[in-house]
Amino acid sequence: MTDTLYDRAPGETPGEREEGRSSGVLVYTVGLLGAVILTATSFWAANTSMLWGPGVALGLAVLAIAQMGVHLVFFLHITTGPDNTNNVLALAFGILIVSLVVIGSLWIMANLNDAMMPPAELMRMQR
Amino acid sequence: MNDAVALPSVRAAVAFQSTASEAGPAPKRIVVAYGFWIFLLSDVVMFSALFAAYAVLARATAGGPSGVELFNQVSVAVETACLLGSSYTCGLMSLSVQARNRVGTYCWAAVTAALGATFLGLELQEFAGMIARGAAPQRSAFLSAFFTLVGCHGLHVASGLVWLAVMMVQVALRGFLPSVTRRLTCFSLFWHALDIVWVWLFTIVYLLGVRA
Numbered sequence: 001m002t003d004t005l006y007d008r009a010p011g012e013t014p015g016e017r018e019e020g021r022s023s024g025v026l027v028y029t030v031g032l033l034g035a036v037i038l039t040a041t042s043f044w045a046a047n048t049s050m051l052w053g054p055g056v057a058l059g060l061a062v063l064a065i066a067q068m069g070v071h072l073v074f075f076l077h078i079t080t081g082p083d084n085t086n087n088v089l090a091l092a093f094g095i096l097i098v099s100l101v102v103i104g105s106l107w108i109m110a111n112l113n114d115a116m117m118p119p120a121e122l123m124r125m126q127r
Numbered sequence: 128m129n130d131a132v133a134l135p136s137v138r139a140a141v142a143f144q145s146t147a148s149e150a151g152p153a154p155k156r157i158v159v160a161y162g163f164w165i166f167l168l169s170d171v172v173m174f175s176a177l178f179a180a181y182a183v184l185a186r187a188t189a190g191g192p193s194g195v196e197l198f199n200q201v202s203v204a205v206e207t208a209c210l211l212g213s214s215y216t217c218g219l220m221s222l223s224v225q226a227r228n229r230v231g232t233y234c235w236a237a238v239t240a241a242l243g244a245t246f247l248g249l250e251l252q253e254f255a256g257m258i259a260r261g262a263a264p265q266r267s268a269f270l271s272a273f274f275t276l277v278g279c280h281g282l283h284v285a286s287g288l289v290w291l292a293v294m295m296v297q298v299a300l301r302g303f304l305p306s307v308t309r310r311l312t313c314f315s316l317f318w319h320a321l322d323i324v325w326v327w328l329f330t331i332v333y334l335l336g337v338r339a
Contacts, residue, residue: 006153009160011316013225024225028218035211039326043204046334057335064330068323075218075319087164094168098175105179 008083011076031074038067156309163313167320170283174324177279178331181272185336189267194336197262199253203333206249207325210284213242214322221315227303236295239318243288250281273332280328283321290314 013024042063045056072078078087117125152158185194216238223231254274257263264274294314297307 006150006157007161009157009312010164011160011221011312011319012157013222024222025219028215028222031218032211032215039207039211042330042334043200046338047200053338056338060330060334064326067326071214071319071323071326075214075322076316086161090161090165090168094171097172101172101175102179102182105176106182109183 005083007086008077008079008081010078010087013077027074027077031070034070034074035067038063038070042067156305156312159309160312160316163316167316171320171324174276174279177272177276178327181276181332184268184272187268189269191267191270192260192262193269194273194332197257197260198333198337200333200337202249202253203329206246207329209242209246209249210322210325213239213246214319216242217315217318221311224303224308224311229298229302232298233295236291240288240291243284243291243318247281247284247288250277254278277328277332280321280324283324287314287318287321290317 013027042060045051045059045063051059072091078084078091080088216235220232220235220239223235254277257270262270264271291314294307294311297310301307
């Protein structure tokens with residue numbers, strides 16, 4: 001064992017010390033193409049009348065999640081390899097907290113709005 | 128001697144796992160980038176609170192203008208293209224840094240900064256136009272949340288531009304010292320993360336905003 005098996009730093013390209021430069025450019029270009037296609041699809045889906053209206057919001061969320069994945073893999077070089085476990089675990093924890101904050105806030109505030117008395121009735125009570 | 132049969136593979140596995148710890152702590156390059164990764168995730172958690180506030184208040188227009196009347200999709204598309212392009216050139220810049228190529232680093236950094244500045248200019252123009260039409264942050268809860276969320280992202284982009292300028296001065300004065308390349312790695316992580324935040328921003332604020 002001559003190679004020391006350290007974890008890989010976030011953002012570090014896979015073969016940073018062994019491979020040449022061309023493969024790195026290719027990775028970024030593939031990422032750019034993927035992101036451009038997903039972005040264009042998002043803008044098209046938001047403006048077209050070809051799609052079933054109520055489903056568009058969900059579709060846009062899926063496209064955004066896919067684009068986040070493209071950015072993480074091709075720009076930030078997050079992989080599923082064993083040398084990347086720490087980075088992925090930190091990311092998973094971040095996503096957990098983000099979803100708790102966002103979904104929790106929306107859930108609580110929707111309930112609060114439902115339970116609140118309509119303004120007109122509130123005015124009548126104050127009289 | 129039953130152990131001896133099973134031993135070689137076990138020994139290989141143990142050697143495989145313990146090399147990193149036997150060699151002492153990880154190099155500073157890895158520790159710094161990991162620490163910055165944790166900071167970025169905490170920054171994203173802060174953005175999630177602003178996103179939650181926006182999502183809750185998006186319909187609270189208080190009789191004022193709503194997103195449908197205010198948002199211009201063409202300028203949002205141009206801003207998105209600028210930020211995505213600058214993320215790409217930032218990646219090419221970090222490849223030049225790896226190759227210790229000074230000219231390449233300066234060129235890609237200049238393109239990255241120019242695209243970032245174009246993005247920021249368009250955003251400020253949009254803000255100025257909205258305020259001129261009476262859609263200032265104090266008009267409604269929706270507009271307060273909008274300016275806080277989008278303005279916070281813009282502030283991050285502005286500080287990223289300052290950081291990039293400082294890094295180019297450091298490359299010019301000190302060259303590719305380990306400390307300088309570590310900071311450049313952190314900068315590219317920061318810049319890519321800002322682009323991820325923008326993906327959610329244009330989806331939730333602008334694209335969903337013009338449909339509602």
